[in-house]
Amino acid sequence: MIRLENIAKKYDLGGTNVSALDDISFTIEQGEFVAIMGPSGSGKSTLMNILGILDNASSGAYFLEGHNITSLPDKEQARIRNRHFGFIFQSFNLFPELSAIENVMLPMSYAGIGFAERKQRAAELLDRVELSHRMTHLPTMLSGGEQQRVAIARALSNQPNLILADEPTGNLPTDKGQEILDILTELHRSGTTIVMVTHNDAQGDMAQRVINIQDGLLHSEVRR
Amino acid sequence: MKTREDWTLSLRMLWAHPLESLLLVLGLAIAIGATTSGLAMVEKARVDGDALLQLPEYREIVVSSRESSDQMTTPVVLTQDETVTLSIDDLEAAQLSPDIEFAYLAERTRLRFNTSDINFAPPDAPPETSDTNSNPNSAAADVSTENAAFNERPPLEFATVEGPQPQLDEVSGYSVTTDYFPAMNLTIADGSLFTEADLLQGNKVVVLGAELAKTLFADGENLNRQLASFTNIYTIIGTLQPTGTTLDAMVFMPSRLAQDNTGALAFRGPGGGNNTTLHFAVNDASKLNAAAEQLSSWFDTTYGVGNTATSVPRSAVEQAIDRKEKTALMTLILALAGLLIANVNVSNILYSRAIRRRKQVGILMALGASRRHIFNLFLGESGVVVSLGALAGMAIAFGFSVLLMQSGTDGALPVYAIVLGMLAAAGIALLFTLVPAVYAARIPPAVAIRVE
Ligand SMILES: Nc1ncnc2c1ncn2[C@@H]1O[C@H](COP(=O)(O)OP(=O)(O)O)[C@@H](O)[C@H]1O
Ligand SMILES: [Mg+2]
Numbered sequence: 001m002i003r004l005e006n007i008a009k010k011y012d013l014g015g016t017n018v019s020a021l022d023d024i025s026f027t028i029e030q031g032e033f034v035a036i037m038g039p040s041g042s043g044k045s046t047l048m049n050i051l052g053i054l055d056n057a058s059s060g061a062y063f064l065e066g067h068n069i070t071s072l073p074d075k076e077q078a079r080i081r082n083r084h085f086g087f088i089f090q091s092f093n094l095f096p097e098l099s100a101i102e103n104v105m106l107p108m109s110y111a112g113i114g115f116a117e118r119k120q121r122a123a124e125l126l127d128r129v130e131l132s133h134r135m136t137h138l139p140t141m142l143s144g145g146e147q148q149r150v151a152i153a154r155a156l157s158n159q160p161n162l163i164l165a166d167e168p169t170g171n172l173p174t175d176k177g178q179e180i181l182d183i184l185t186e187l188h189r190s191g192t193t194i195v196m197v198t199h200n201d202a203q204g205d206m207a208q209r210v211i212n213i214q215d216g217l218l219h220s221e222v223r224r
Numbered sequence: 225m226k227t228r229e230d231w232t233l234s235l236r237m238l239w240a241h242p243l244e245s246l247l248l249v250l251g252l253a254i255a256i257g258a259t260t261s262g263l264a265m266v267e268k269a270r271v272d273g274d275a276l277l278q279l280p281e282y283r284e285i286v287v288s289s290r291e292s293s294d295q296m297t298t299p300v301v302l303t304q305d306e307t308v309t310l311s312i313d314d315l316e317a318a319q320l321s322p323d324i325e326f327a328y329l330a331e332r333t334r335l336r337f338n339t340s341d342i343n344f345a346p347p348d349a350p351p352e353t354s355d356t357n358s359n360p361n362s363a364a365a366d367v368s369t370e371n372a373a374f375n376e377r378p379p380l381e382f383a384t385v386e387g388p389q390p391q392l393d394e395v396s397g398y399s400v401t402t403d404y405f406p407a408m409n410l411t412i413a414d415g416s417l418f419t420e421a422d423l424l425q426g427n428k429v430v431v432l433g434a435e436l437a438k439t440l441f442a443d444g445e446n447l448n449r450q451l452a453s454f455t456n457i458y459t460i461i462g463t464l465q466p467t468g469t470t471l472d473a474m475v476f477m478p479s480r481l482a483q484d485n486t487g488a489l490a491f492r493g494p495g496g497g498n499n500t501t502l503h504f505a506v507n508d509a510s511k512l513n514a515a516a517e518q519l520s521s522w523f524d525t526t527y528g529v530g531n532t533a534t535s536v537p538r539s540a541v542e543q544a545i546d547r548k549e550k551t552a553l554m555t556l557i558l559a560l561a562g563l564l565i566a567n568v569n570v571s572n573i574l575y576s577r578a579i580r581r582r583k584q585v586g587i588l589m590a591l592g593a594s595r596r597h598i599f600n601l602f603l604g605e606s607g608v609v610v611s612l613g614a615l616a617g618m619a620i621a622f623g624f625s626v627l628l629m630q631s632g633t634d635g636a637l638p639v640y641a642i643v644l645g646m647l648a649a650a651g652i653a654l655l656f657t658l659v660p661a662v663y664a665a666r667i668p669p670a671v672a673i674r675v676e
Contacts, residue, residue, distance in 0.1 A: 013340070078595075087590045095233055106233075
């Protein structure tokens with residue numbers, strides 16, 4: 001489904017080139033659960049941003065479903081992010097001004113889904129993450145675990161092929177983190193492709209494959 | 225295009241910073257209000273000036289004998305030393321220039337009605353139609369001469385008429401010669417205008433302005449009715465079409481002509497004095513000065529340099545209009561300076577707001593917002609701020625207009641100018657908010673998302 005070829009990302013910091021990623025190549029198959037692991041600052045988030053086309057690689061090629069999407073116009077990139085990807089962040093990143101259900105409805109509004117339909121779908125998604133009793137609450141009135149569940153519902157709103165989760169449990173206590181992992185596992189079982197960054201070896205063990213990054217280089221790839 | 229959730233987000237963000245948002249709107253309101261008022265004032269000055277210059281009296285050249293113009297400034301009246309008497313024959317000077325279309329006499333006059341059946345002496349006022357020539361000295365002189373004459377007379381029989389009486393005690397108007405009517409664009413609605421013959425024979429006939437015609441008699445009938453002043457009986461021979469000017473409320477009668485000491489027909493002015501003012505009207509205002517030059521040199525040659533004065537009322541009015549327009553323009557320039565400052569300020573606040581919201585932009589892009597979408601999002605928000613400011617600004621301008629109107633002479637600002645001015649000022653304000661919107665749309669999402 002996804003193929004990266006010799007991806008490199010360099011940052012120009014006042015004359016000195018910092019290489020955040022170098023010569024990264026791998027593929028991700030439809031329905032896989034891939035964990036990306038590595039020490040802090042090794043380039044995991046940079047890689048996730050490139051996978052989610054929030055960032056463009058300095059060199060290399062990115063194929064999605066066989067199409068080279070390395071350099072697409074902004075509008076196309078936005079469309080792909082909206083319809084095909086679902087992002088889950090470490091710090092939840094819900095909009096504090098919007099209620100839980102409005103947060104979930106927002107990406108659907110960009111996909112052009114009618115108001116009534118997106119409202120109904122958002123309600124179903126919130127029900128799926130067991131938050132039907134919190135739909136009209138603002139994020140500030142929700143616990144961290146609840147916020148992350150809303151974020152998952154939001155990531156799922158346009159039925160994405162790929163979930164990109166960058167340390168989704170990093171800001172949560174262990175038991176709440178486990179709830180999130182359970183939901184992701186459940187999603188994987190129902191066919192969604194998942195790429196998750198984690199520091200946690202136990203979490204890595206849940207994945208079918210662990211890609212290990214060190215200093216911007218692909219250090220090892222372990223399949224289970 | 226902004227979706228419903230986008231709007232919810234935008235409006236709640238504005239609402240989340242009420243003080244900042246209020247200051248934004250307030251600053252814009254004052255600046256847009258001032259600019260709108262300034263623009264409307266400029267437009268009003270222009271429109272009013274144009275309308276004023278359209279008036280027939282500003283196509284006039286006025287020629288008067290020197291004493292009468294001197295009397296305007298000197299306290300001593302030297303009526304005995306008149307060296308020059310302009311006569312109706314001098315109106316022939318109109319032949320000098322093909323641009324002079326009309327030549328006529330026109331003196332302010334007042335008609336007091338004797339509506340009572342009983343004959344009693346009117347209070348202190350002279351018993352005849354009295355001239356209200358803008359010269360206070362001559363008026364004072366007239367009163368004394370008339371009173372002297374009055375005192376010498378035997379007991380008077382005042383003129384009266386039977387039948388319907390006018391509803392007014394007096395009306396003002398003009399004693400004119402026939403060219404006055406076409407020169408002032410006055411046309412007959414009913415009956416007829418008086419003729420050259422009426423003038424020469426001294427017929428006591430009057431023509432009524434349109435408004436006066438409606439109100440003079442209770443039944444609205446005028447033609448062939450008679451009006452009694454204290455010494456004369458006038459017959460109404462015509463009523464005029466409305467002009468929308470003060471002339472509509474006035475009465476018009478033939479100039480009273482009398483032979484002067486040279487035998488020429490002159491206007492018999494107040495106290496038996498001779499008229500000293502002639503009016504010439506051109507058809508095209510741009511020919512005014514040239515025609516005035518010709519008249520002036522002709523009168524100088526005929527009566528001697530300095531014995532007559534030729535003036536063009538339009539020049540003074542043009543200067544006044546010009547001064548008014550420049551004042552309005554100055555106000556507008558100051559207001560625009562204010563608008564510029566307010567806009568820079570608004571742009572700055574929105575810019576720092578966009579910086580604060582970098583992370584939000586990054587997330588929106590992750591969720592599928594394109595750069596264009598982000599741009600629209602921010603522009604929509606500033607559009608709300610600018611719209612509120614513009615509406616409040618327009619309210620300020622209307623308030624200002626009401627104040628102007630209440631302060632009397634000037635009248636309200638034109639509504640279309642206020643609306644267009646508001647749109648223009650709001651448009652300028654919106655242009656300034658493009659800067660933060662473009663900035664927001666250029667935020668790289670990968671960087672924005674890392675912001676904590
Ligand atoms: N915008 C940037 N400019 C310069 N350097 C950056 C930028 N983003 C990330 N980096 C650097 O790239 C490296 C990888 O960062 P990151 O991908 O966040 O690592 P991880 O997610 O594995 O902790 C780090 O050294 C970081 O400092
Ligand atoms: Mg990271």
